[in-house]
Amino acid sequence: MRSFGYASARDSADAVRLADRTPGAAFIAGGTDLLNLMKDGVQHHRHLVDVNKLDLARVTESASGLRIGGLARMRQVAEHHAVRARFPVLAEALLASASPQVRNMATIGGNLLQRTRCGYFRDIGSACNKRVPGSGCSALQGWNRGHAVLGGSESCIATHPSDLAVALTALDASVHVLGPGGTRRIPVGEFYRLPGDTPQIETSLRPAELITAVEVPRHPTATRSRYLKLRDRATFEFAVVSVAAALDLRGHFVRDIRLAFGGIGTKPWRSAEAEAELRGKNLTVERVEQAGRVLVRGAVPRQDNEFKVELVQRALAELVLGLGGLR
Amino acid sequence: MPESPRPATTHTRRTVLKSTAVAAAGATPAPAPAPAVAAAAAPTTAGDVAEVMEITLSVNGRKHAVTVEPRVTLLDALRERLALTGTKKGCDRGECGACTVLVDGERIKSCLTLAVMRQGSAITTVEGLADGDRLHPVQEAFIRRDAFQCGGCTSGQIMSAVACIREGHTGSDEEIRQWMSGNICRCACYQNIVAAVADAAREVRR
Numbered sequence: 001m002r003s004f005g006y007a008s009a010r011d012s013a014d015a016v017r018l019a020d021r022t023p024g025a026a027f028i029a030g031g032t033d034l035l036n037l038m039k040d041g042v043q044h045h046r047h048l049v050d051v052n053k054l055d056l057a058r059v060t061e062s063a064s065g066l067r068i069g070g071l072a073r074m075r076q077v078a079e080h081h082a083v084r085a086r087f088p089v090l091a092e093a094l095l096a097s098a099s100p101q102v103r104n105m106a107t108i109g110g111n112l113l114q115r116t117r118c119g120y121f122r123d124i125g126s127a128c129n130k131r132v133p134g135s136g137c138s139a140l141q142g143w144n145r146g147h148a149v150l151g152g153s154e155s156c157i158a159t160h161p162s163d164l165a166v167a168l169t170a171l172d173a174s175v176h177v178l179g180p181g182g183t184r185r186i187p188v189g190e191f192y193r194l195p196g197d198t199p200q201i202e203t204s205l206r207p208a209e210l211i212t213a214v215e216v217p218r219h220p221t222a223t224r225s226r227y228l229k230l231r232d233r234a235t236f237e238f239a240v241v242s243v244a245a246a247l248d249l250r251g252h253f254v255r256d257i258r259l260a261f262g263g264i265g266t267k268p269w270r271s272a273e274a275e276a277e278l279r280g281k282n283l284t285v286e287r288v289e290q291a292g293r294v295l296v297r298g299a300v301p302r303q304d305n306e307f308k309v310e311l312v313q314r315a316l317a318e319l320v321l322g323l324g325g326l327r
Numbered sequence: 328m329p330e331s332p333r334p335a336t337t338h339t340r341r342t343v344l345k346s347t348a349v350a351a352a353g354a355t356p357a358p359a360p361a362p363a364v365a366a367a368a369a370p371t372t373a374g375d376v377a378e379v380m381e382i383t384l385s386v387n388g389r390k391h392a393v394t395v396e397p398r399v400t401l402l403d404a405l406r407e408r409l410a411l412t413g414t415k416k417g418c419d420r421g422e423c424g425a426c427t428v429l430v431d432g433e434r435i436k437s438c439l440t441l442a443v444m445r446q447g448s449a450i451t452t453v454e455g456l457a458d459g460d461r462l463h464p465v466q467e468a469f470i471r472r473d474a475f476q477c478g479g480c481t482s483g484q485i486m487s488a489v490a491c492i493r494e495g496h497t498g499s500d501e502e503i504r505q506w507m508s509g510n511i512c513r514c515a516c517y518q519n520i521v522a523a524v525a526d527a528a529r530e531v532r533r
Contacts, residue, residue: 005378006397006443032439035400036420048397050444099509100494101487102421104433105440235508 001038008050012178012212015051020180020208022047027210029071030106032098033114041124042115042131056212057107059083065218070109070176070211074098074164077108087216089225089244093167096229099236109211111164112175112191113203117238118147118158129155130199145304146240151266152300156199160192160267161238167227169268170244170260173216179209188214192267199266221246221256228319229262230311239263241312243319252282252324259320261295264312271295274316283324285317292316382446386411387455395442402426404442405452413453413482417511424510427483428452434490436509453482456489465489465527472523476514484510488524497528 005022009015019025024046028034037043056071061082068077077083078094098106120126120138127136139147139157147157168188175186191203205211216222225246231237242262248255257278261269277291292313299309321327384391384401386409393408402419405411405428414437417425421439428437429451456463465488468474475481487510491497496506503521512520 001398003378003396003398006380006441008443028441028444030439031441031444032421032436035439035441039419048441052444099424100491100496100506101424101427101434101436101509102439105435235505 001035002044004038004045005047006050007047008053010053012051012054012056012210015049015054016178016180016208016210018049019210022049025049025208027051029110030073030102031110032102032106033110037115037122040122042122051210056109061086063218066216068108068214068216070213071107074103074106074108074111075100078103085223086218087171087222087225089167089170089222089227089246090164090216092227093163093229093242093244096227096242097163108164108214111162112168112211112214113205114162115202116158117161119143121158130158130195130202133198133200140302143304144302146238146263147302147305148266149264149296149299149301149305149308150269151194153195153197153199153266155197156195156266157302158195158199158266159263160202160265162268163227163229163239163242163262165192165268166242166260166262167225167244168214168216169270170225170246170258171216171219171222172258173214175211176213176215177205177209178212179206181206183212184209185215188268189270195266219246219256220248221258224249224323225258226319226323228315230315241308241315243312243315245316245319245323247320247323249283249324252284252326254278254281254283254324257320259291259295259316261312261316264296264299264308273297278320283320283326285321285326288317288320289313291320380443382443384409384442384445384450385448386450387452388449393442397441397443399442400438401428401440401442401445401450402437405437405450411452411454415479415482417479417483422511423480423483424487425480425483427486427510429486429490432490432493434487434509451486453485456485463489464530465492465523468523468527468530469520472519472526473516474519474523475512475516480510480512480514484512484520488520488527491524492528492531497524500525 007018009018026045028048029051056069058069059072059080060067074094078091084091121128121130126138129137137156148159173188175191177184227244229239229242231240239262244260246258257275259271259274274291274295277294278287296309301309379396381394391409405414415425417423419438421436426437427434430448465485491506497503500521503524
């Protein structure tokens with residue numbers, strides 16, 4: 001790693017002030033992604049602002065829902081009784097992520113901001129518009145088995161790697177931030193951006209903004225929610241395809257449903273169209289298959305990832321039919 | 328920064344380089360013998376003044392004062408500064424688990440955290456497990472079950488297993504495999520590792 005300066009922030013305002021004042025500064029919390037990127041020369045920061053001492057690690061439940069501090073650790077959230085009982089998709093997505101050691105270290109805010117696992121992004125010898133804007137995309141004509149089939153552009157087809165972000169997308173969560181301009185609340189659906197021709201800009205965060213909390217609203221679908229992750233190894237691996245589903249059922253009647261997908265999109269992928277095929281109707285195998293076809297309608301598969309188009313439909317059917325007691 | 332402990336004495340980049348034997352590319356020839364840590368330290372850009380901090384690390388119940396640049400990982404501080412080489416450097420990317428240590432009782436990967444971030448924490452390495460000549464039950468079980476070949480991953484496996492047992496994730500072989508999956512064994516001794524963890528879990532609970 002190249003040298004950098006270091007400061008430990010006392011509180012959130014201090015952290016934002018330090019980051020705002022110091023050119024080339026970045027926040028460090030768990031460090032589990034950032035330090036690898038810095039070791040590999042993918043990112044350079046002249047200064048790190050350590051936010052681990054900030055009082056932002058609490059998980060609280062209220063009448064309106066769940067509030068998860070930006071510095072809560074993955075394990076802490078996955079083990080939280082309210083999360084497990086009333087927002088199970090979050091616990092499942094977290095436990096399907098990383099390894100026990102990393103889940104002890106990595107924070108919720110950091111998890112949302114982890115960078116793509118695209119091998120070309122992480123290899124400084126390859127062209128990558130996300131890493132070096134304008135340098136080209138090696139994945140378009142390269143080994144793109146792990147890449148996105150939805151939301152891509154001719155600049156970038158990298159997937160977002162967070163399982164948690166997929167689950168939060170299904171639950172209509174929002175991200176609370178503190179920055180030099182004060183606090184903001186960003187719906188998770190607007191937090192991530194499509195690559196377009198600026199793939200280096202991944203979120204709507206502004207400079208020196210810090211994630212202070214994630215808020216998950218209470219909703220009738222949340223208690224019957226699950227996460228299915230398909231990957232090349234049984235554990236400690238990123239998703240090839242994943243599905244988060246939340247379902248409010250009366251018998252077989254779908255009062256409401258939320259569906260989000262990982263591994264197929266350049267951002268955590270919500271499909272209102274697929275949900276519309278199922279909402280307000282009786283759950284049947286045919287309708288779930290139709291929802292799957294609607295989901296992948298705009299898919300642009302590349303040389304090595306065409307299988308994802310079929311796989312994600314099967315994953316959706318597996319999860320939703322299982323939740324509905326039809327499988 | 329005001330809240331960071333500052334060195335009591337003034338260090339220049341050069342004195343620190345000499346005292347810690349981290350080789351810098353370019354201007355200064357690396358001190359001989361070339362230390363192992365040199366390979367891990369990337370060249371710094373010209374005019375880039377490394378900030379140096381004096382910190383205290385609490386390891387295996389003992390406090391150690393060390394002078395480090397912020398970029399030194401906990402793993403490198405343990406191995407290269409405190410000579411606690413029981414903790415191994417495998418991938419240095421958080422993937423293999425060889426560097427697993429306990430911090431405040433929880434297992435972490437010491438290659439993915441900076442030493443300066445761990446001031447005030449209680450760190451336990453494999454050197455701190457035994458009680459005098461009496462090995463920890465997990466260490467005993469690894470020997471009895473022949474749970475290693477080359478040994479490169481073993482201290483990480485053992486530290487991870489200690490935490491895994493404490494966390495209560497040893498209900499079945501399958502559960503042990505799942506919760507030990509952050510530790511990779513290149514020799515593929517997994518069957519014996521799982522048996523050792525299961526053995527030790529029974530003994531610890533007894």
